[in-house]
Amino acid sequence: MLRTSRRATATKVGSVLIAGMLIASVASSASAIDVTQGVVDVPFSTNTGAGATDVYSGDPDLVMAVVVQTDGKILVGGIFTIFNGKPVGGLVRLNPDGTVDDAFSDRLDVGFEGGSVRTIAVQNDGSIVVGGVFDTVNGVPSLHLARLKPNGAVDVRFSQQLTSTGDNTGLVGGSVRGITIQASGKIVVGGRFNTVNGVDSNRLARFNSDGSPDTTFSSNLGTSPNNGLDGAVEVVTQDSSGNLLVGGQFDTASGSSSVDLARFSADGVVDSGFASAMGSGFSRLSIHFVSTVATQDSGKILVGGSFTGFDGHSTNNIVRLSSGGSYDSVFTTNVGSGFETTSDSAQVDSIIEMSDGSLLVGGDFDKTSGVVTGQVAHLSADAVLDTSFAANTFALTMPDSTVLNPSVYKLAAQPNGAVVVGGWFSSVGGVASSGVARLAAPDLTAPTSQTLTPTAQFQKSSSFGVSWVGTDPVVTGEVTSGVGQYEVRYRRSISGGALGAYVMWKPAIVTTSATFAGAPDTQYCFSSRAREATTGVTGDWSAEKCTTVPADDRALTRNAPTAWKRAASSGWIASTSSEAKLKGSYLITSSSRSVRTVGVVALRCSNCGSVDIYVGSSKVGSISLKKSGSASRALLTLPRLTSLKTGKVKVVVTSTNKVVKLDGLAISAR
Known part of the structure; x- marks a missing residue:
C-alpha cells in the first residue's frame, strides 16, 4: 500500500516556484545559485538543536514539508509537536541560521491540531498556505487547509471562506498533500478529499485568493463518477505554461486513463494528449505511485516516486518525460539501475533542478546508479551520477537503523545554493540533526584582496617586493574554503x-608576495584580486599601490660631458653613478614631466655638497647631501609641491669643490 507518511513535492531552482513559492528574481541567476558540494552545514545543525521530536518519546519525528521564504527564513512542517524543546504544533519557522523564530511560534501558538502538516506554499504577499491532516489551527476550525498571515497568526477569514454550514464543510474525505499558487493568486490543492463544501472535487480543487472554493474549476474536472482523480494525489505543481502536473496513486483523470500522473490546464481541464503520450504509465509488481514532479528549463518533466517501470520501460523510481509526456530513454540509460535500497522498496521523494541544470534527488534510498550515495544524490541534467558529491554524501541515520530507515522527504534550495533537507533522521554525516539539516552552499561569496606593498613612493632599486593578502568571508550556510589563488596586475x-x-603579472599565484623586476624612470601601480579555492569565484580588484623607480643617471642629459664623471657603482640603479664637483653642473631629463613630488638618489657624506631642483624654469627646492659619519646612499625628496608643475626636470650643483654623486632622479605626479 501507499505509505501514508509519504509526501514530497519537487522544486524548480532558477525558475519560479519552490513548493508554490515565488522565488526572488536573483534565484534564476547562475551566479546566485550553484550546486551544493554535499557538505553538512554544522552551525545550522547546532542551531536547530534537538530539532523535530516526538513529544512523548523524544525520538526524531517526521519533517514532511520545507519551504524557503524570500527573506531566507525557513518554514518546516510535519508530524512533530516539539522543535528544539519548544511546542510548535506541526509547523515551525526557522531563521536563516537555523534558530527558531520564536515570534512566529508564539503567534501560531498550539498550531495544527489533530494531525500533521504535509505541504506548504507561500503567496506573493508572504501569506502562508498550509495543507495536511488537521481539524483546527490554533483553535480555529479549518479542515486540512489553512492560511497564516506572514507573522504566523491564523487568517480566520480564509478559514471561514473555506467552510460552509452543515455536515459537508470544507475539504471532506481526506487530507491535503500538495499545494501550488497560480499566477492569478488562486490556490490549487491536491490530496485525498472528494468534496469541497459538498461539491464533487475528487482529490483536486481550486480556491480563490480569499479562500472561497472555485466551483468552475471543480466542474471542469468532470462530472461524477468521472470527476477529478480516482485515487490519491501526492503532488501538484505547474509547468512553465501554467499547466498543472498532478502525481499520485490513481488510474484515471477526469475519466480518462492516466496512471499516476496527469496534466490539466490551469482551469482544470484534463490534457488527454498528455495521457495518451504516457501510454500505460507507471508500474510495479506491487504498489506504484508518483510522489514528486519537476520541470527542467528545457521543458522536460522529471518524475520520482515508487515504481519500476514506465510505459513498458524498466526504470527505477525516476523517469524523464518530454514536455508532451513521452518516455525519454537517454535519461534512463544514464541513470542505470536508478535509486535502490537494500532493506526496502526504494522511493524518490524530492527533486531540485539547480541553476546549472544539474539535479539533486532525495528520498528513501541508499544507492544511486549502483553507487552508495546515502539519501541524497547529485546528477547531471541527463542523469549521470556525480561521484564527487557521493564521496561527500551526508548519510542519514536513525537511533535504531535496524528498525527505522532514515529518509529524505523534502529538499528546498536557498538563494545562495544551500539546500535544506527535511525528513526522518537523527543525524547527518555524523552531526546530530533531528528531522532537518542543511547542505552548505558552495563558497560563492567572493573573497576580498588587499595589495599591501609597495608602500614607498620611490624605490632605490629596480627590483622590489610586492605583497598582497586575501580574505574569504565566513557566510552563514556556505562552505568557507578559503582563498586558493591570486591574480596580480600592474599599470x-x-x-x-x-x-x-x-x-597581468601573476595570473594564478598561490603565495602572497613576489619580487618585481622593474625598469628605471618608470612608475608602477599594482592591484590584486583573490580567487576562492573550490568554486573559483573571483573577487574585485583591490585598490592600487603605486611606486616609482627613479630615472637612472645615465638617462639624464649632462650640461657638459667633462663636468660629470660616470663610474660603475655596484648596488646602485643600473650599477652606475655620475659625479660632479663644479658648481653649475647639471643633469636634465630629455622630456617634459608632470611633477608633484621630486627628489634624488645620491651619496650622502661629510664632504658632500648640495643641489637645486628645477621643473622647467622654476626652482622647486634645494637638497643638502652633507651628513656626518659614514657615507651612504640615500633617497632624498623635497616636500610635496603645492600644485602640479610641468616641464623638464633639472638637478643643478650649487656647491663648490664638494662631492655630488648622483644615482637617479625621482619624479612623480602623485
Whole structure:
C-alpha cells in the first residue's frame, strides 16, 4: 500500500516556484545559485538543536514539508509537536541560521491540531498556505487547509471562506498533500478529499485568493463518477505554461486513463494528449505511485516516486518525460539501475533542478546508479551520477537503523545554493540533526584582496617586493574554503606620465608576495584580486599601490660631458653613478614631466655638497647631501609641491669643490 507518511513535492531552482513559492528574481541567476558540494552545514545543525521530536518519546519525528521564504527564513512542517524543546504544533519557522523564530511560534501558538502538516506554499504577499491532516489551527476550525498571515497568526477569514454550514464543510474525505499558487493568486490543492463544501472535487480543487472554493474549476474536472482523480494525489505543481502536473496513486483523470500522473490546464481541464503520450504509465509488481514532479528549463518533466517501470520501460523510481509526456530513454540509460535500497522498496521523494541544470534527488534510498550515495544524490541534467558529491554524501541515520530507515522527504534550495533537507533522521554525516539539516552552499561569496606593498613612493632599486593578502568571508550556510589563488596586475608609465593599460603579472599565484623586476624612470601601480579555492569565484580588484623607480643617471642629459664623471657603482640603479664637483653642473631629463613630488638618489657624506631642483624654469627646492659619519646612499625628496608643475626636470650643483654623486632622479605626479 501507499505509505501514508509519504509526501514530497519537487522544486524548480532558477525558475519560479519552490513548493508554490515565488522565488526572488536573483534565484534564476547562475551566479546566485550553484550546486551544493554535499557538505553538512554544522552551525545550522547546532542551531536547530534537538530539532523535530516526538513529544512523548523524544525520538526524531517526521519533517514532511520545507519551504524557503524570500527573506531566507525557513518554514518546516510535519508530524512533530516539539522543535528544539519548544511546542510548535506541526509547523515551525526557522531563521536563516537555523534558530527558531520564536515570534512566529508564539503567534501560531498550539498550531495544527489533530494531525500533521504535509505541504506548504507561500503567496506573493508572504501569506502562508498550509495543507495536511488537521481539524483546527490554533483553535480555529479549518479542515486540512489553512492560511497564516506572514507573522504566523491564523487568517480566520480564509478559514471561514473555506467552510460552509452543515455536515459537508470544507475539504471532506481526506487530507491535503500538495499545494501550488497560480499566477492569478488562486490556490490549487491536491490530496485525498472528494468534496469541497459538498461539491464533487475528487482529490483536486481550486480556491480563490480569499479562500472561497472555485466551483468552475471543480466542474471542469468532470462530472461524477468521472470527476477529478480516482485515487490519491501526492503532488501538484505547474509547468512553465501554467499547466498543472498532478502525481499520485490513481488510474484515471477526469475519466480518462492516466496512471499516476496527469496534466490539466490551469482551469482544470484534463490534457488527454498528455495521457495518451504516457501510454500505460507507471508500474510495479506491487504498489506504484508518483510522489514528486519537476520541470527542467528545457521543458522536460522529471518524475520520482515508487515504481519500476514506465510505459513498458524498466526504470527505477525516476523517469524523464518530454514536455508532451513521452518516455525519454537517454535519461534512463544514464541513470542505470536508478535509486535502490537494500532493506526496502526504494522511493524518490524530492527533486531540485539547480541553476546549472544539474539535479539533486532525495528520498528513501541508499544507492544511486549502483553507487552508495546515502539519501541524497547529485546528477547531471541527463542523469549521470556525480561521484564527487557521493564521496561527500551526508548519510542519514536513525537511533535504531535496524528498525527505522532514515529518509529524505523534502529538499528546498536557498538563494545562495544551500539546500535544506527535511525528513526522518537523527543525524547527518555524523552531526546530530533531528528531522532537518542543511547542505552548505558552495563558497560563492567572493573573497576580498588587499595589495599591501609597495608602500614607498620611490624605490632605490629596480627590483622590489610586492605583497598582497586575501580574505574569504565566513557566510552563514556556505562552505568557507578559503582563498586558493591570486591574480596580480600592474599599470606603468614614464615617471610623471599617464598610466597605460593593465598588464597581468601573476595570473594564478598561490603565495602572497613576489619580487618585481622593474625598469628605471618608470612608475608602477599594482592591484590584486583573490580567487576562492573550490568554486573559483573571483573577487574585485583591490585598490592600487603605486611606486616609482627613479630615472637612472645615465638617462639624464649632462650640461657638459667633462663636468660629470660616470663610474660603475655596484648596488646602485643600473650599477652606475655620475659625479660632479663644479658648481653649475647639471643633469636634465630629455622630456617634459608632470611633477608633484621630486627628489634624488645620491651619496650622502661629510664632504658632500648640495643641489637645486628645477621643473622647467622654476626652482622647486634645494637638497643638502652633507651628513656626518659614514657615507651612504640615500633617497632624498623635497616636500610635496603645492600644485602640479610641468616641464623638464633639472638637478643643478650649487656647491663648490664638494662631492655630488648622483644615482637617479625621482619624479612623480602623485
